[in-house]
Amino acid sequence: MIRVLLADDQALVRGALAAMLGLEPDIEVVATVATGAEAVAAARRTRPDVALIDVQMPGMDGLEAAAELRAALPSCRVIMCTTFGRPGYFTRAMVAGAVGFVVKDARPEELVAAVRRVHAGLRAIDPDLAAESLVNGTSPLTGREREVLLAARHGGTVAEIARVVHLTNGTVRNHLSSAIGKTGASTHAEAVRIAEENGWL
Incomplete structure (x- = not known):
């Protein structure tokens, strides 16, 4: 079984993702939380294989949580799941240690495939977003x-x-x-x- 943690500040999205992933025979949702800080704490408790984390959350955002998870639980593979497929988010997510990046309007089968792919040790990244990120480069801001x-x-x-x-x-x-x-x-x-x-x- 692939043990998955979900972190999203919108209860409806969190519930829908949990229900969708729960239908898969090889995936078990072990925790659902609303903030980045809760994601790190829940990951320490439940030891998920994959964490599906929203970028924008109150307090510690998903990018900060991804970096914390990488340090606290290196075996947990992080997929950023966001409404906004922005190149800057993508670049910052990769720097934070995420191995996947999907947008919330992706088809359900794409999200499930991303979970399986990162669990298998691969990356799950939208090629168009990766290309756009290379063209735009990193943030110029200090x-x-x-x-x-x-x-x-x-x-x-x-x-x-x-x-x-x-x-x-x-x-x-x-x-x-x-x-x-x-x-x-x-x-x-x-x-x-x-x-x-x-x-x-």
Whole structure:
């Protein structure tokens, strides 16, 4: 049996995936959780062979959880399962140690095949997304620029962003200006949008 852990913050999606995988004679869903932190804790308890993890979750996101799982339980093979097939997410997932990347609108048989494939020691990656990721390259943003854009996501003044990231107003302005230049944006709100669309945040 292939022991699978599911992590998705949407209960309906989690339940549907568990029900679908549960129909397969060689797959057993051993845990379903709603956050990245719960995924790591549940994996330590249940020792799954494969973890199917959403990218965007509250608190510790799926990419952070994948990296933690790789360190805590190297035998567990991680597949990222997301609504957004963004090249930046794909690249970050591979760096975090994921061996599979599927989008939620994939056909059920494709998801099942991905689980079996990674369990067999192979990768399960959409070739179009891999090609797009190679063309677009990795994120041009530094860690600080990414942090400042994340804080700018919900709007706010430079002073408000500076308070959130514990930097001076001038430093925040510099990081925003650099991020705007790297994304080809006109404003920091547009830089946030472009970075999100590319999966860099």
